[in-house]
Amino acid sequence: MKKVAIGVDIGGTNTAIGVVDDFGNVMVKDNITTPSHGDVDRYIDDLTLAIRELINSVKLLNPDIEIMGIGIGAPQGNYYAGTIEHAANLSFKGIVPLVKLLKLKFPELPAIALTNDANAATIGEMIYGGAKGMKNFVMYALGTGVGSGIVVNGDLVYGQDGFAGECGHTVLIPDGRMCGCGTPGHLEAYCSAPGMCRTAFELMVKYNATDSLLADKSFIELDSKMIFDAAEKGDKVALEVFEQTGKWLGQGLADTAHHLSPEAIFLFGGPTAAGDYIFKPTKESMEAHLLPTFKNKTQILPSKLKQGDAAIVGASALVYKEIEKLQHTGN
Amino acid sequence: MKKVAIGVDIGGTNTAIGVVDDFGNVMVKDNITTPSHGDVDRYIDDLTLAIRELINSVKLLNPDIEIMGIGIGAPQGNYYAGTIEHAANLSFKGIVPLVKLLKLKFPELPAIALTNDANAATIGEMIYGGAKGMKNFVMYALGTGVGSGIVVNGDLVYGQDGFAGECGHTVLIPDGRMCGCGTPGHLEAYCSAPGMCRTAFELMVKYNATDSLLADKSFIELDSKMIFDAAEKGDKVALEVFEQTGKWLGQGLADTAHHLSPEAIFLFGGPTAAGDYIFKPTKESMEAHLLPTFKNKTQILPSKLKQGDAAIVGASALVYKEIEKLQHTGN
Numbered sequence: 209m210k211k212v213a214i215g216v217d218i219g220g221t222n223t224a225i226g227v228v229d230d231f232g233n234v235m236v237k238d239n240i241t242t243p244s245h246g247d248v249d250r251y252i253d254d255l256t257l258a259i260r261e262l263i264n265s266v267k268l269l270n271p272d273i274e275i276m277g278i279g280i281g282a283p284q285g286n287y288y289a290g291t292i293e294h295a296a297n298l299s300f301k302g303i304v305p306l307v308k309l310l311k312l313k314f315p316e317l318p319a320i321a322l323t324n325d326a327n328a329a330t331i332g333e334m335i336y337g338g339a340k341g342m343k344n345f346v347m348y349a350l351g352t353g354v355g356s357g358i359v360v361n362g363d364l365v366y367g368q369d370g371f372a373g374e375c376g377h378t379v380l381i382p383d384g385r386m387c388g389c390g391t392p393g394h395l396e397a398y399c400s401a402p403g404m405c406r407t408a409f410e411l412m413v414k415y416n417a418t419d420s421l422l423a424d425k426s427f428i429e430l431d432s433k434m435i436f437d438a439a440e441k442g443d444k445v446a447l448e449v450f451e452q453t454g455k456w457l458g459q460g461l462a463d464t465a466h467h468l469s470p471e472a473i474f475l476f477g478g479p480t481a482a483g484d485y486i487f488k489p490t491k492e493s494m495e496a497h498l499l500p501t502f503k504n505k506t507q508i509l510p511s512k513l514k515q516g517d518a519a520i521v522g523a524s525a526l527v528y529k530e531i532e533k534l535q536h537t538g539n
Numbered sequence: 540m541k542k543v544a545i546g547v548d549i550g551g552t553n554t555a556i557g558v559v560d561d562f563g564n565v566m567v568k569d570n571i572t573t574p575s576h577g578d579v580d581r582y583i584d585d586l587t588l589a590i591r592e593l594i595n596s597v598k599l600l601n602p603d604i605e606i607m608g609i610g611i612g613a614p615q616g617n618y619y620a621g622t623i624e625h626a627a628n629l630s631f632k633g634i635v636p637l638v639k640l641l642k643l644k645f646p647e648l649p650a651i652a653l654t655n656d657a658n659a660a661t662i663g664e665m666i667y668g669g670a671k672g673m674k675n676f677v678m679y680a681l682g683t684g685v686g687s688g689i690v691v692n693g694d695l696v697y698g699q700d701g702f703a704g705e706c707g708h709t710v711l712i713p714d715g716r717m718c719g720c721g722t723p724g725h726l727e728a729y730c731s732a733p734g735m736c737r738t739a740f741e742l743m744v745k746y747n748a749t750d751s752l753l754a755d756k757s758f759i760e761l762d763s764k765m766i767f768d769a770a771e772k773g774d775k776v777a778l779e780v781f782e783q784t785g786k787w788l789g790q791g792l793a794d795t796a797h798h799l800s801p802e803a804i805f806l807f808g809g810p811t812a813a814g815d816y817i818f819k820p821t822k823e824s825m826e827a828h829l830l831p832t833f834k835n836k837t838q839i840l841p842s843k844l845k846q847g848d849a850a851i852v853g854a855s856a857l858v859y860k861e862i863e864k865l866q867h868t869g870n
Binding site: 284293294343344358360361363365366367368369370371372373374375377378379380381382389391459462463464466467468469470471496497499500501502505506 | 615624625674675689691692694696697698699700701702703704705706708709710711712713720722790793794795797798799800801802827828830831832833836837
């Protein structure tokens with residue numbers, strides 16, 4: 209029997225679902241709308257139908273597969289409780305007991321579990337990606353925000369309540385730029401994709417860089433891909449955006465390393481496609497901030513999860529960690 | 540049989556040794572000089588003699604005790620290797636295999652283990668102190684420096700190399716005050732006892748506070764106890780030192796909470812004797828820096844270890860964690 213797991217990634221407007229093989233490849237996938245109507249029961253019905261159809265389609269081609277369970281990545285996902293709690297960009301109000309509701313629909317599956325999206329990607333890296341065999345590592349996911357996941361002694365760190373691993377909301381510059389969460393100076397306000405765009409405008413202001421390739425873009429128009437393209441063409445502002453972002457990110461990674469002394473910190477998400485533009489200054493800055501005992505020990509590595517499928521693949525990996533835990537506790 | 544453990548605290552000039560009962564009380568204790576001669580073998584002989592004499596003296600009064608082992612707290616102590624590595628303020632050069640050397644002297648003891656002093660205090664808090672029953676907590680030890688220890692899922696976090704938990708060296712103010720480690724802006728440069736003295740002078744400079752009760756002290760003379768005494772007399776500079784130190788410390792604790800979501804962060808060390816002067820602004824600042832999901836969840840608590848004996852008691856606690864680990868791994 210070939211073992212597979214189902215990954216569900218719940219985003220603000222779209223829910224992506226995939227059946228993932230044990231190498232982390234997506235065999236089949238589908239999408240449903242994450243509703244704006246706020247009706248949890250209707251959403252669970254839609255989700256159940258979509259999952260059942262995917263299972264059927266994959267079993268047609270591979271009759272001897274065994275479905276191990278469903279892993280879900282969701283904003284404000286609480287692993288301990290199996291709930292989504294007060295997620296600002298979902299229409300569901302209050303606390304949604306998603307795992308409990310799905311267990312009623314899929315009583316035959318060994319494991320159903322949920323965590324937030326960055327934690328899911330972190331587990332994906334551990335099960336299928338570059339962190340295979342690592343016992344202590346951290347993932348920073350750079351995108352619209354900066355999410356993170358922490359692994360200590362082979363297990364994800366959930367903390368007292370299931371919400372640990374919010375490194376994007378550590379203070380980088382006291383009283384600095386306003387973060388999306390409403391508090392000033394957080395790493396996310398500097399090192400996310402929108403943070404990089406803010407830096408580009410900051411630098412154009414500083415140098416009055418009307419000749420920059422980015423100078424004809426509006427504040428809502430600019431994105432991190434445009435900064436990368438401009439850097440490739442030698443644009444000074446764009447190149448300095450990467451230098452400066454790396455300096456900031458390296459400072460944050462050093463703080464994380466001083467907490468946890470991880471084997472590696474993986475970087476994931478759109479801005480990491482820029483390769484050395486971002487990795488080189490980040491490494492230099494992290495090393496410059498580290499105590500002598502910590503220098504040249506923690507690697508900074510690109511995530512090995514495929515960008516497009518990472519959320520589904522990461523969520524599916526949660527199934528294997530959950531089964532490991534259930535076996536360990538004898539349940 | 541009453542179980543007891545031996546705690547050894549190796550400092551720059553003095554090595555304190557105690558026999559500790561299972562409630563964390565020191566039954567007997569002794570001191571030997573931490574040598575300046577750098578001869579490890581002679582030091583091990585002295586230490587062995589002192590430990591044997593303490594065991595004999597405690598067995599005279601309590602014939603039915605069982606010695607479970609020796610726990611050692613030392614600067615740059617590496618738990619995994621049982622070594623002290625390149626400790627700047629000890630005379631021993633390079634890497635000292637202290638656990639191996641003591642095992643040769645005490646082959647009859649079930650467990651001998653070593654870690655750094657802040658980690659030892661953290662384990663002491665877990666075994667005998669205020670963190671009994673907690674699975675996720677952090678300790679910040681404020682003294683000449685700022686040490687820390689992190690517990691996740693009931694185990695101390697050692698990281699890839701045994702050196703995790705250096706929260707004192709996270710960046711509080713980019714390009715700020717020079718830290719003792721040679722890097723600017725670290726939390727230790729602001730929130731240690733000497734950091735508070737630096738803040739007192741900074742404030743006297745700012746206000747030209749010739750009328751402060753601290754104004755007649757030289758830069759090398761001032762200590763954190765004097766600041767506390769002046770605060771008790773209503774000295775404005777001294778009161779503002781505590782306010783400002785709490786603001787800074789709270790920012791650092793929020794960063795730690797965002798990493799780990801611990802049940803509590805314990806504060807330990809001289810400056811914490813000032814009670815609400817330091818705890819109140821620290822709590823307010825931490826809460827102000829936290830994401831909504833994290834607010835009002837992580838307690839800030841004073842350590843319950845007795846100040847004078849904490850280093851010995853903490854080191855002795857390591858013995859019980861080591862025995863737990865040996866039982867778990869079947870060794």
